[in-house]
Structures are given as C-alpha cells and as structure tokens.
Amino acid sequence: MKQNTTLAKKKNKTKIRWFRWLIKPAIFCVGVAIGLCSPWYFYIQHVTNSIIHETWEVPSVVYARPLEFYQGLQLSRKALLFELDLLGYQQVTGSPQLGQYQVHNNAFDIHSKGFNFPDGKQPPQRIKLNITNSAVALQSHEIIRLEPKVMGHFFSSAFENRHPMKLEQMPNSLVQGIQAVEDREFKHHHGVDWWGITRAMVKNIMAGKIVQGGSTITQQLVKNKLQYDQQSWLRKLHEALAATLIEAKLSKKDILEMYLNEIFFGQDGKVAIHGVVDAASFYFAKPVERLAIHEQAVLVGIIKGPSWYNPIRNPERAIQRRNVVLKVWHDTGIINTQTWQTAQAKPLGLSQHRKLKTDYDDYMAVVKMQLKRQFSDHELKQNGLRIFTNLDPYVQYISNQTARRTRQWLDANMEAAMVISNARTGELLAMTGSQSPHSQFNRALLARRQIGSLIKPLVFLAALERLSGFDLDSMLEDKPLRVSTRDGKAWQPKNWDQQSQGRITARHALVHSRNQATVDLGLRLGLDNLIDFLESLGLNINRAQHPSLFLGAIELTPFDVQHLYAMFSTQGQVQKINAIRSVSDADNQTLSRSKTTVNHPVSKQNIAQINQAMHLTTVSGSARKITGKFALTGHYFGKTGTTNAGKDSWFSGFDSRYLATVWVGRDDNQATPYSGSSGALVLWAHLFKNL
Amino acid sequence: MKKTGTILLMIAVLTACQRTKPNIDDDIRNPSNEHGSVIDVTPMLPDAVWSLIEQAEAHKKNAAFSQAINTLQRALRIAPHSPLVQQHLAEMFLAEGQYHEALLWAEKVTNQGPQFGQLCQRARRVLSLAAEMLGETEKQGQALDAIASCVQEAKPRY
Structure with missing residues (x-):
C-alpha cells in the first residue's frame, strides 16, 4: 500500500515535472504571440486599412491652349508641324491611324487622339486641311481642335x-x-x-x-x-x-x-x-x-x-x-x-x-500667381484639377528662341524679357524671363524698370481725354524749357538728338518721340491730371511724382506694360492679361473661368487716334526699322522707350494677331549703348518675323 | 352691254390680283414681324462661329449652361467683338445664375452692338433682368425704357 502510494507520488512528481516542462514553453509561446505577433498583426491590419482607404494625391494638370482649326485661321506650315511633333504625332506615308498624320505639300491629314474638353468630349477624328498662304482651309469640319499639350503639374x-x-x-x-x-x-x-x-x-x-x-x-x-x-x-x-x-x-x-x-x-x-x-x-x-x-x-x-x-x-x-x-x-x-x-x-x-520640351517655367509663374487668388496650395497639389491656359506652345518656343539670341545681336551683358499676348483678346500667349535658359529670375514678371517713352502714348491719350479742344493736329512747342519741381529744383528735359524742332504737331511729337514737346503737353494737362488718368487705368502711382513722369520716370515690369498696351491693341476692350481660361475638377465640372473685364473708361475714337500715330511710328517714326531694315510687311503699331544712358531699352508693339513687349538692359542697371530702336526693337522684329 | 361686261371682268381680275400675295416669304416681306423694327442687324460671322453658337444652343437645351458658356467662349476667341456671341453669352450667364457676368456682357452689347432690331432688344432685356436680380433697380428701369428705342417703325407705304 505504502509502496503504491510512493509510486503514485513519483508518477505525480514526474507529471508535474513534465507539465512544468511543457507549460513553460507554452507560456513563452503565448507570451511571444501576444507580445510580438499581436502588435504585428494589428500593424498589418493598420497598413491594409490605410492602403484600402488611401485617397491619392492627384496633382493638378496645366494645359496649353488646344490648337483649333477653322476656315481662315492664320497658321503657318512650320507652326502646325511643330504642334504635331510636340503632341507626339507620328508622320506616316499611308493612311494615318490614331496619333498619326500624313502631309503632302501643304495638305495635312491628321488622326486626332480625342480629349475630354470642359465643353464636352471630342472623340478621335480625321482632320483634313490645307495651308495656303499661312491660312487654314479646313475640308473635313467647320471647326475642330487637337488635344492640348500638358505644360506642367502642381x-x-x-x-x-x-x-x-x-x-x-x-x-x-x-x-x-x-x-x-x-x-x-x-x-x-x-x-x-x-x-x-x-x-x-x-x-x-x-x-x-x-x-x-x-x-x-x-x-x-x-x-x-x-x-x-x-x-x-x-x-x-x-x-x-x-x-x-x-x-x-x-x-x-x-x-x-x-x-x-x-x-x-x-x-x-x-x-x-x-x-x-x-x-x-x-x-x-x-x-x-x-x-x-x-x-x-x-x-x-x-x-x-x-x-x-x-x-x-x-x-x-x-x-x-x-x-x-x-x-x-x-x-x-x-x-x-x-x-x-x-x-x-x-x-x-x-x-x-x-x-521637344520647351521652357514653360516663366509662363507657369503667371499661372500660379493668377491661380493663388482662387485656389489653395492643397487644392492645386492634391485635387487633380485641370487648368486650361492660353499658352501657345509655338509662340512660346519662338519667344524663347529669340531671347536666347540676345547676345548674338547685342552686347554680352545684355539681359532680355518678353511678353506676348493675343492682340484682340488680351490672352497671354507666351512669356520669356531671360535670355538664358538657366536663369531663375523671371524679369518679364518681376523686374521693375523705368519705362521711358513708352509712357508717351498714355500722356497723349490722357490729353485727348481730358484737354478740351486738343487733338493730334494741335501744335506743341518742342523747345528747351525749364520746369520747377515741387522740391524747388529746376528740371530741363532734352530730346534724344539734343535738338529742338520748334512748333510741331502733337502727332509729329508722338511719332518721333519728342521729349520737350511731350513735356509741353504734360504741363498743359497737369501732373495730377495725368496721375489721375493713369490710376484710372489701374496703375498705382506715387502722388509726389516728379514731372519727369511725363517722360516715363515710373518703374513697371514688362508684364505691367503689356496690360497698358493691351488697351491699345484691343481698342479699350481688355483691362487684364489673362493666363488662365478655365479650371475644371477631376469630374470635368468647371470651377472657375476667366472673368469678363469691363471696358477701359476711354473713348474708342481717342484710342484709334493714338493707334494711328503708333502706326506712323513704325513707318516713319522712331520704330521705322520695322518696315525698313527688317522689312516686315504687315500693318504694325508700336512705341519705343529708352531711359537715361540706355539703361533700359523697350519696345511694345502689335499687329492684328500679337501684342509683344520686349525689354533689354543689364541686371546691374548700368549704361548700355542701346536705345529702344537699336535694342529691344531688334528682338521684337526677329520675333515677329518668325511668328 | 359688251362694254359693261368687259369692265366687270377687268374689275374681277384686278381684285383677284390685289388679293394674291406675291411668292415671297413673310420673313422677307416683313423683317419686323417678330420685334417690330424695320431695321434689323444680323452681323456677319464665320461659319465656325455659327457652328459653335449652334453647339452652345444644343447644350442649353440640355440645361448644360456651363458647357454652353465654354463653347461660346471658343466662339468669342474667333470673333472677340461680335455682339451676337456676346449676347448669347449674356443670356447663358443669366440662365446659369451668374448675374454680374450677364450684366457685363449685356452692357457690352448695349453699348457697342446694334442700336436697332432684335439683338438690340434682347440685350436690353437681359440687362434689365440681370440688373433686377442684382437689385440695381435704376439700371433695370433704364434698360426697360431703352427697349422701345430699338424699334424703328415702318413708315406707311402708299
């Protein structure tokens, strides 16, 4: 009995030992499972949930303007070939498939790729057209467009x-x-x-x-x-x-x-x-x-x-x-x-x-500036917006190419900036902020420089608007004069040729950019009257201005100048140069579109008078090189501008299609040997020759 | 007796002639039929612009006003100073409830568009409606009064 009891105790002890030996690893395993695997499992759960519920950050896309074909559209063969290459179309000899085109002399057969435009979806289509004398003769449609080029993302x-x-x-x-x-x-x-x-x-x-x-x-x-x-x-x-x-x-x-x-x-x-x-x-x-x-x-x-x-x-x-x-x-x-x-x-x-990537950064700076007023950074970077702009890739390409050659035509230290817009609608087509593709400084948008004689058309327009009985046949005195300024000093303006022409018509004074005659007119108009007029056009002017304001002693960017001259090219219809056409969300709902601007509070007849004088400037005045040396054959309007010692050389001019403002000068604001006609006008003329 | 018969026959023939309308469409006979003015102005436009106006009207029928506006803005790029396109835009903005934009475009047509005829009346109507929605009662009144000035009544013809 005792032996049985001892045996049973031994068995129990062995069992307990075995049990202890087993339980320990089991507890250890459970511990490991709870301590390591559970957190790991929950971590994976968290990861999968975040994958499933992740909302993608979809960048907003910025598009150039789509090339729209219709009867009579002014378009060169070179510009169309550039656009097709830029959009990735392949030239073929047989019947074109989607994304291909065939060209025989000036006859194009294009198979477009289709696009979901803000005004509706356009399926892929065959487009047949001829280009004769740089004008489109469309055979297949009344109006049709190619898809727009993606020019950037946010x-x-x-x-x-x-x-x-x-x-x-x-x-x-x-x-x-x-x-x-x-x-x-x-x-x-x-x-x-x-x-x-x-x-x-x-x-x-x-x-x-x-x-x-x-x-x-x-x-x-x-x-x-x-x-x-x-x-x-x-x-x-x-x-x-x-x-x-x-x-x-x-x-x-x-x-x-x-x-x-x-x-x-x-x-x-x-x-x-x-x-x-x-x-x-x-x-x-x-x-x-x-x-x-x-x-x-x-x-x-x-x-x-x-x-x-x-x-x-x-x-x-x-x-x-x-x-x-x-x-x-x-x-x-x-x-x-x-x-x-x-x-x-x-x-x-x-x-x-x-x-074929061209540099759109300068243009994008305007897009960003105009978008920031309506959309937050978050919306632009994550909501997949579709931003349709007015950028014309071909005009931008020509503008960049022209600016890159600045130092070929002018001195080695010269910088350049260009702004180009549609002459009739004021849509911004291109912007180049430097002669160098590597420069980060966008001079077209940010460089504030004195505008010199570019202000004269505005002075004469103000006189037409506000001086009763004045017109461009009125006589002005182009002779030495002495003006007392508000701080008691004397100011004696001179003409660029150091000559005075005596009694001349206002038209002659404007066409030949006579300083003394312009100051004579300015004094009749009054400085405050001119400032008041310029402010009505949207400029912000210091009221304590010197009378040298009559000759353009005011600092503006090329983009600001473009706004002012758009008034002339659009005959007073446009106040604002717009980069953006419209913004749609990812579902193609239009969120915003460019606002209608009210007309300038200026008479169309008066603008027409100034335009007529600016046309004479390009024929026989300070910008006659356009039709002379550069032999451009169109009907042009424009004005040169030069500041003291050639520090700034300007030309702003237009024809029926484009308005372009060109500035050249040095970044360190040192003197240059160039006037408006020997500096900026050279670039402007080459630009218009190639457009 | 023979003479009287001839006279009666001639009267009957002439009466019939007087009652018979020449074979000319009513639109041509009376251009003022719908708006009461003998002078109407339909600006000439490229075919592409007409095509876009038609597309915009189709969008409007489907109440897709935003698409219609985008389409008309395409037309405006081809013909930026066309009062007809501007008027369509004004009407479309009005339909979309963008009264300020409608007012601006209608003012452009009123100031720069034709001063007689249908387009003249339409512009002033849109102007008055947009002004009403914006609470500009004085402008609304002026626009309503100006509608009458669009009508050049036909002088009696003898």
Whole structure:
C-alpha cells in the first residue's frame, strides 16, 4: 500500500515535472504571440486599412491652349508641324491611324487622339486641311481642335504623377494581359499564391540568392504601397499577410483597379510615373484606351523592372521584353496569331514629344500667381484639377528662341524679357524671363524698370481725354524749357538728338518721340491730371511724382506694360492679361473661368487716334526699322522707350494677331549703348518675323 | 352691254390680283414681324462661329449652361467683338445664375452692338433682368425704357 502510494507520488512528481516542462514553453509561446505577433498583426491590419482607404494625391494638370482649326485661321506650315511633333504625332506615308498624320505639300491629314474638353468630349477624328498662304482651309469640319499639350503639374512633395481611371475604361487586352503576365492565378488565390512562392523559394535556395519572386498582383500592390527598398523574407511575410487581409476586404475588381492606377512605370526627371494612364501619356503621348496592342505590351513589360526595361534608355531590352509579353498573351489566348505576329514586327513606337520640351517655367509663374487668388496650395497639389491656359506652345518656343539670341545681336551683358499676348483678346500667349535658359529670375514678371517713352502714348491719350479742344493736329512747342519741381529744383528735359524742332504737331511729337514737346503737353494737362488718368487705368502711382513722369520716370515690369498696351491693341476692350481660361475638377465640372473685364473708361475714337500715330511710328517714326531694315510687311503699331544712358531699352508693339513687349538692359542697371530702336526693337522684329 | 361686261371682268381680275400675295416669304416681306423694327442687324460671322453658337444652343437645351458658356467662349476667341456671341453669352450667364457676368456682357452689347432690331432688344432685356436680380433697380428701369428705342417703325407705304 505504502509502496503504491510512493509510486503514485513519483508518477505525480514526474507529471508535474513534465507539465512544468511543457507549460513553460507554452507560456513563452503565448507570451511571444501576444507580445510580438499581436502588435504585428494589428500593424498589418493598420497598413491594409490605410492602403484600402488611401485617397491619392492627384496633382493638378496645366494645359496649353488646344490648337483649333477653322476656315481662315492664320497658321503657318512650320507652326502646325511643330504642334504635331510636340503632341507626339507620328508622320506616316499611308493612311494615318490614331496619333498619326500624313502631309503632302501643304495638305495635312491628321488622326486626332480625342480629349475630354470642359465643353464636352471630342472623340478621335480625321482632320483634313490645307495651308495656303499661312491660312487654314479646313475640308473635313467647320471647326475642330487637337488635344492640348500638358505644360506642367502642381505636384505634392512626393512628386508623383498619377491620374486614376476606372477599370471599365481601360482596354480589356491590357487588363487581361497584366494578369496573364504578372499573376495568372489572380482570380483564384486569396492574396498569396503558395505554389508560386514554393517554386520561387526552391529556385532561390538553389541559386543562393533571391532570383525569382512569387508575388501576386495583390502582393505587388502592397509592395508598391509600402515602398520597401530591399527584398527579404520578413518583407515577404509582411506582404503575404497584408495581401491576405486586403483580399478579405476588397473585391478582385477593386484590387486590380487599384493596382493599375498605382503601379510604378519609371521616372520623368524627378517625377515618378504611376499608373497606366500616365505611363501611356508619358511613353506614347496617348490616352490609355487608345493604345495599340504592341504599345500595351511595352507598358506591361516595364512593370517587371521599370529601370532595366526602360524603353527610352534601353530600347532593345524593352523590345525583347515586349515580345516575351506578346508571346504570353498569344499562348494564353488573349491575342490571336495574326495580331501576335503583326505586333511583334512593330517598332517600339515611343512618342518623341519629350525631346521637344520647351521652357514653360516663366509662363507657369503667371499661372500660379493668377491661380493663388482662387485656389489653395492643397487644392492645386492634391485635387487633380485641370487648368486650361492660353499658352501657345509655338509662340512660346519662338519667344524663347529669340531671347536666347540676345547676345548674338547685342552686347554680352545684355539681359532680355518678353511678353506676348493675343492682340484682340488680351490672352497671354507666351512669356520669356531671360535670355538664358538657366536663369531663375523671371524679369518679364518681376523686374521693375523705368519705362521711358513708352509712357508717351498714355500722356497723349490722357490729353485727348481730358484737354478740351486738343487733338493730334494741335501744335506743341518742342523747345528747351525749364520746369520747377515741387522740391524747388529746376528740371530741363532734352530730346534724344539734343535738338529742338520748334512748333510741331502733337502727332509729329508722338511719332518721333519728342521729349520737350511731350513735356509741353504734360504741363498743359497737369501732373495730377495725368496721375489721375493713369490710376484710372489701374496703375498705382506715387502722388509726389516728379514731372519727369511725363517722360516715363515710373518703374513697371514688362508684364505691367503689356496690360497698358493691351488697351491699345484691343481698342479699350481688355483691362487684364489673362493666363488662365478655365479650371475644371477631376469630374470635368468647371470651377472657375476667366472673368469678363469691363471696358477701359476711354473713348474708342481717342484710342484709334493714338493707334494711328503708333502706326506712323513704325513707318516713319522712331520704330521705322520695322518696315525698313527688317522689312516686315504687315500693318504694325508700336512705341519705343529708352531711359537715361540706355539703361533700359523697350519696345511694345502689335499687329492684328500679337501684342509683344520686349525689354533689354543689364541686371546691374548700368549704361548700355542701346536705345529702344537699336535694342529691344531688334528682338521684337526677329520675333515677329518668325511668328 | 359688251362694254359693261368687259369692265366687270377687268374689275374681277384686278381684285383677284390685289388679293394674291406675291411668292415671297413673310420673313422677307416683313423683317419686323417678330420685334417690330424695320431695321434689323444680323452681323456677319464665320461659319465656325455659327457652328459653335449652334453647339452652345444644343447644350442649353440640355440645361448644360456651363458647357454652353465654354463653347461660346471658343466662339468669342474667333470673333472677340461680335455682339451676337456676346449676347448669347449674356443670356447663358443669366440662365446659369451668374448675374454680374450677364450684366457685363449685356452692357457690352448695349453699348457697342446694334442700336436697332432684335439683338438690340434682347440685350436690353437681359440687362434689365440681370440688373433686377442684382437689385440695381435704376439700371433695370433704364434698360426697360431703352427697349422701345430699338424699334424703328415702318413708315406707311402708299
């Protein structure tokens, strides 16, 4: 009995020992599970939730004006070819397909790509037109336009370019093709393809390093979202768990849509290209729904290694990869044999539009300035707004090219700035802030310089408006005079040629830019009267001004001058030079459009008188080089401006299409040997010759 | 008796002639039919502008006023000083409830557009309606009064 009891006690002790031996690791495991795995699980839960509920920061896109064709439009062959190249159109000899054009002498046959404009969607169409004497004869439509060029974005700090699209809007071949290449079991697995992982694991163990991935589309989505730098087993575990959780929370359709809008396709400078929409636009300058099979295959091929298979840097490698993709599509029945063979024979077909990038930064500065009054930084960088501007890419290109040659025509220290707008509507077409493409200082918008004789048309206009009985046939005295200023000093204005012409008509004084006659008129008008008039035009003038204001002793930027001269070119209709046409939201609802401006409170007849004198200036006056030396054949209007010792040389002039203000001078405000006609006018004339 | 018969026959024929309208459209016979003015002004415009005006009208029928305005602004770029396009814009802004813009465009047409005819009347009507919505009663009254000045009545013809 005693023996039995002892045996039982021994057994109990052994049991307790075993129990203790077992319980300890169990408690340890539970502890580890609670201490490590639970936080990890909750972390992954948090990660998946943030992936699912993430709202993308969609940058706003800034568009140039669309080129609109209609009967009689003034357009040169050169300008049209530039525009087509800029938009990524390919010239072909046969019948043009989407995004291609055929040109025979001056006859163009263009297959446009279509665009969702703020006033409605325009489908892709064939446009047939002739260009005769720089005028369009449209054969296929009464009015039709090309899609606008993307000239910039408002990025968030992440510099990601992305425009999400619904899965239904994407081409079927692309949607199926991505599954065939990246994850054939996508429809059947629950986030992780265990067989694929096992297969990859065996290969990796045999190779001694990671050579193959078994990631599903869902795992790749997680990987893109989490942005791991390196592959590791822990990362794979993370991905697997997060992918499983995402599959439990989202439908297959939602996952695929998210993937196609998220996947990384390479870099455009410092900007990351995400999603098929932007990849199609970047590589092929086309909407994704218009991509041909071989182009879709290029994009799908890039996914495996956006840098390694980059079609711009490594075209041969990209073609090989594309053909692998096409073979997979053929093997899986997505495309038939004939399509496969045709697609394989195609070249890469990348758009060349990136090579023609022109510098829009100066123009963008005006866009930003005018947008900031209505939209916050947050709205611009994250809400995917569509901003339609008046920028004319060809005019901007010619403006940049002209400014770049400043030092070829003038001294080595000269700087330049140009502003060009539509002469009839006041829409800002182009802006160049320097002769150098590297300069960060936008002189056209920011450099305040004295305007010299550019003020004279305004002085004479003020006299026409406010001096009764005055017209341009009235006589003025062009003779030495002495003016006492408010501070008791004497001011003695002189003419540029140091001569005085005596009694001359007001018209002659304006056409030949006579200083003494202008001051004579200014004194009759009165300084306060002139200031009052200039303020009614929107200028902010210091009331304690010196009478030298009559001769332009007032500092304005070229952009300010453009506003003033737009009054002359539009015959008083426009007060404001506008860069922006309209702003739409991502759903194409118009949020804002350029406001109607009231007319200048100035008589049209008086403006017409000044315009007539400014025309004579270009024929026989201070700007006669336009029709003389430069032999421009149109009907021009303009005025030169020079400040003391040639520190600033100005010309502002227009024809029926364009108004341009040009400034040249030195950044250090030192003297130059140039007057308005020997400096700024040279650039202006070359600009108009090439437009 | 024969003479009397001839006279009666001639009277009957002449009466019939007097009652028979020449084969000319009413629009041409009486241009003032709808707005009461014998002088009407229809500015000449390029076909592209007419096409855009038609597109804008189609948008208007679908109550897509914003799209109609965007379309008319395209037309305005081709013909910036066209009072007809400006008038359509004024009407579209009025329909969209942007009374200030409607008033500005209607004022442009009133000041720079034709001073007789249909367009003249339409501009002043829009001006008065926009002014009313903006509470500018004096301007509204002036615009209403000015509508009558758009009518150049036909002088009696004998």
